[in-house]
Amino acid sequence: MQASKEAIARGKKLNMLSLVVWSSIVPPLPMLLVTLILDKPATVLYALINLKALSVFSILYLALISTVIAYGIWGTLIAKYPxxxxxxxxxxxxxxxxxxxxxxxxxxxxxxxxxxxxxxxxxxxxxxxxxxxxxxxxxxx
Structure with missing residues (x-):
């Protein structure tokens, strides 16, 4: 709510969806690094080559629906209400x-x-x- 008040004081509206999208770009990089440390690169490559349609759908659902939309709504509520x-x-x-x-x-x-x-x-x-x-x-x- 504080960030929202500061944005309003500057004559702007806080865009929580943008905040969620930009903050979602960072985590895949360290996660990829940890994956490469824990698994052999050949294992990671094999998993990527053999992705099934259900796996792709699950990734898109988790990335778009549950993360971007849900946290976008959550952020909007947090910015608007206590x-x-x-x-x-x-x-x-x-x-x-x-x-x-x-x-x-x-x-x-x-x-x-x-x-x-x-x-x-x-x-x-x-x-x-x-x-x-x-x-x-x-x-x-």
Whole structure:
């Protein structure tokens, strides 16, 4: 939020998507270096030559959808709202992952998984709306 305020003070708008894209360019280089240290170059070359369509799709999905778009949205929310309001939403990631796995991969979710998801959602509702309701009662008094 501070970076957003500074950008507004300069008469500009903070472009979080641009920040995410530029910061995503750096990690592949050290990761490639670590890969070459841990594996033989021939192994890396073999893996690259024998990439399957599903692997390419997975890489593109992880690079474009989950990284650029998701972190772009996350960054926009952090720039616009206080971190204390946005950060708790990150605990929805496993819940969304479970539900997506059930829909896309037709996985069976156990009662414990559904219970865990319900507890996470209930906790978010309580933490967000209980404080709001409590503060609105205080304001009335």
């Amino acid at each position: 971190a204390g309001k946005v950060a708790p939403l990150s605990i929805l990631v496993p819940v969304i992952g479970l539900i997506t796995a059930q829909i896309v991969l037709e996985e069976y979710l156990s009662v414990v998984q559904w219970l865990g998801a319900a507890i996470v959602i209930l906790g978010l509702l309580i933490s967000n709306f209980f404080g709001y309701l409590r503060n609105s009662k205080i304001d009335k008094n």
